[in-house]
Amino acid sequence: MKRRHAAGYLGRKKRKAGGRGRARSSRTGRRRAAGTAYVLPEHQSAAAVVSVQNEEQTIGRVLQELRKLPLCDIITVINGTTDGSLAAALDVPGITIVHMPEPLGHDVGRAVGAGMTDADIVLFVDGDLPVPASELMPFLTAVSKGADVALNDIMPYLGRFDRWDDVSVIKAFVNTALGRRSLRANSLTSVPHALSRKALETIGTGRLAVPPAAQAAAILAGLKVTACYSVDVITRNRVRRTNTGRGNDVARLIMGDHMEALSNAMEQEGPRLGLPDLVRRREAAGGDRPWGTG
Amino acid sequence: MKPVRRKAAGSRGRGRAGARKGRRLVQARRKPRAAQRRIRVNRKGKPGKTDSKQSTAWKENMQSSPVADEESYSGPPEGAGSPPVVSVIIPVMNERRTIAAVIKEARKVHPSTEVIVVVNGSTDGSAEAARRAGAVVLEYDHALGHDVGRSIGAMSAGGKVLLFIDGDFVITAGELRPYVRAVLEQKADVALNNYHGPRRRRQVHNVVLAKHALNAMLGLPELGGASLTAVPHAISRRAMTVIGTEALAVPPLAQAKAASAELDIRLVDRVPVGIRNRKRQSRERRSPLERLVTGDHLEAAAWLIGQRGRRGGCTDLLRKRQHCEVR
Numbered sequence: 001m002k003r004r005h006a007a008g009y010l011g012r013k014k015r016k017a018g019g020r021g022r023a024r025s026s027r028t029g030r031r032r033a034a035g036t037a038y039v040l041p042e043h044q045s046a047a048a049v050v051s052v053q054n055e056e057q058t059i060g061r062v063l064q065e066l067r068k069l070p071l072c073d074i075i076t077v078i079n080g081t082t083d084g085s086l087a088a089a090l091d092v093p094g095i096t097i098v099h100m101p102e103p104l105g106h107d108v109g110r111a112v113g114a115g116m117t118d119a120d121i122v123l124f125v126d127g128d129l130p131v132p133a134s135e136l137m138p139f140l141t142a143v144s145k146g147a148d149v150a151l152n153d154i155m156p157y158l159g160r161f162d163r164w165d166d167v168s169v170i171k172a173f174v175n176t177a178l179g180r181r182s183l184r185a186n187s188l189t190s191v192p193h194a195l196s197r198k199a200l201e202t203i204g205t206g207r208l209a210v211p212p213a214a215q216a217a218a219i220l221a222g223l224k225v226t227a228c229y230s231v232d233v234i235t236r237n238r239v240r241r242t243n244t245g246r247g248n249d250v251a252r253l254i255m256g257d258h259m260e261a262l263s264n265a266m267e268q269e270g271p272r273l274g275l276p277d278l279v280r281r282r283e284a285a286g287g288d289r290p291w292g293t294g
Numbered sequence: 295m296k297p298v299r300r301k302a303a304g305s306r307g308r309g310r311a312g313a314r315k316g317r318r319l320v321q322a323r324r325k326p327r328a329a330q331r332r333i334r335v336n337r338k339g340k341p342g343k344t345d346s347k348q349s350t351a352w353k354e355n356m357q358s359s360p361v362a363d364e365e366s367y368s369g370p371p372e373g374a375g376s377p378p379v380v381s382v383i384i385p386v387m388n389e390r391r392t393i394a395a396v397i398k399e400a401r402k403v404h405p406s407t408e409v410i411v412v413v414n415g416s417t418d419g420s421a422e423a424a425r426r427a428g429a430v431v432l433e434y435d436h437a438l439g440h441d442v443g444r445s446i447g448a449m450s451a452g453g454k455v456l457l458f459i460d461g462d463f464v465i466t467a468g469e470l471r472p473y474v475r476a477v478l479e480q481k482a483d484v485a486l487n488n489y490h491g492p493r494r495r496r497q498v499h500n501v502v503l504a505k506h507a508l509n510a511m512l513g514l515p516e517l518g519g520a521s522l523t524a525v526p527h528a529i530s531r532r533a534m535t536v537i538g539t540e541a542l543a544v545p546p547l548a549q550a551k552a553a554s555a556e557l558d559i560r561l562v563d564r565v566p567v568g569i570r571n572r573k574r575q576s577r578e579r580r581s582p583l584e585r586l587v588t589g590d591h592l593e594a595a596a597w598l599i600g601q602r603g604r605r606g607g608c609t610d611l612l613r614k615r616q617h618c619e620v621r
């Protein structure tokens with residue numbers, strides 16, 4: 001028992017050395033010199049999509065951080081805003097702004113923004129949580145080096161399983177059911193994450209409005225999905241009335257998203273998702289032949 | 295391995311403070327019940343045999359019970375004319391060593407009990423051992439597969455309460471009675487083992503994960519990882535009719551059907567079957583059984599999606615999908 005804990009501790013320690021907040025070179029392990037870190041290969045273009053509703057307090061800082069990255073476009077989808085978010089975004093130079101007066105609903109902004117760029121790498125962030133450029137760069141780098149879907153690895157912040165929320169449980173279950181247990185509870189639902197052009201074309205930008213469905217499609221299409229870097233969005237997230245407590249609206253929404261992801265996958269792979277029941281003689285008990293075996 | 299076992303029974307995975315807290319919680323839950331019991335016993339003027347186990351026994355007819363002390367038992371109590379109150383269903387495959395002891399405990403759960411043993415694919419004389427121990431034996435030459443025996447046993451069960459256990463390890467009658475009592479007296483439809491698998495860790499077994507996920511999908515997160523997959527559990531005759539005996543062969547599917555029919559699903563006592571079930575725990579992570587159980591839970595999810603729609607009846611929170619041409 002002691003040994004297992006020790007192993008886990010070392011594992012976390014190692015990940016930290018990659019640089020939580022301090023951009024360290026993966027080659028030398030040293031801190032990068034300021035200003036020289038954020039480069040991508042010349043033939044690859046990158047863009048960012050920011051979805052914003054009412055985030056006038058944070059949107060300025062979010063955009064300023066993004067401007068430090070080698071991005072050809074920063075698409076800010078402002079929808080259903082009733083505060084000064086639009087003015088705050090207009091203050092920042094070099095930003096593409098998409099403004100829609102009515103709220104689009106959860107994650108639809110991402111799909112709209114993703115449809116407006118043809119960059120090779122697209123980074124997705126939210127307007128309510130400023131993440132330093134140094135913590136965003138690993139996602140661009142991961143896709144640049146061959147990943148199709150680079151997820152935020154939230155596992156260091158989740159802790160023991162018996163304290164997980166239902167949403168994390170269902171995320172881990174869907175990943176496991178699709179044969180990607182190693183992804184644990186990591187999901188396109190949480191930001192930041194980056195997608196390759198290939199992923200966007202395979203999944204279709206529209207499906208990004210239901211992130212778990214997009215993730216399931218990516219896994220089933222055999223795309224390279226990885227959880228590449230940890231940004232703490234759990235403890236830093238803004239507490240809203242609708243996203244706290246068990247069985248809140250957002251939790252029900254994400255639960256529904258995962259059921260939708262499962263039902264999409266089941267249309268393709270059968271109800272047992274390639275995990276057939278070959279041992280039961282159900283007809284002996286008056287049942288039908290099991291699904292997914294025939 | 296002795297220290298590990300001792301730990302598992304009490305304070306596994308908790309620190310000292312956690313263990314103390316856990317104990318306090320357990321005591322807080324148990325105390326009123328124990329007190330109630332004592333009052334009941336005193337009123338009847340029966341002091342009980344000073345043993346705590348004795349106090350969980352059925353008070354009425356305990357002495358005159360037809361199954362209490364008889365050595366050679368001729369058959370189920372329906373010989374007396376009335377159907378039994380409790381049917382205990384035990385699927386068995388090559389479990390000759392344990393089956394007699396399992397049946398002996400099962401017969402003591404209620405004065406009017408029938409024990410149905412579904413022997414399938416056994417070559418070690420399990421059927422003979424079960425018959426000798428006083429059970430009704432349904433015998434199949436070929437293996438039926440996981441949990442199909444439960445369906446078959448349920449089809450021929452006559453009791454008001456159906457109690458399901460396994461043949462490979464002994465659960466005492468004192469541990470089993472709360473399940474029967476929850477269905478008989480407290481009118482629960484489904485009484486589950488309050489056992490959630492080893493989950494005080496960062497990464498859990500796929501089976502534990504699947505059980506938690508299904509309960510979350512069913513909108514019953516308070517059930518945690520409790521599942522019809524685990525024994526012991528008891529269901530009422532009404533629950534059996536609603537779920538359908540054939541669905542009992544796929545326990546997660548049965549659980550989904552019970553939850554959808556809004557049956558009263560309750561957690562009863564905790565029987566830590568994980569520890570007694572050691573030999574099954576040694577299987578590998580990628581074993582076929584684990585894949586089977588994950589598939590079972592997916593089948594349950596598929597059924598749920600068929601019932602409640604693609605999103606399982608969950609909100610879309612005013613997503614304007616026309617903007618992103620999702621189907």
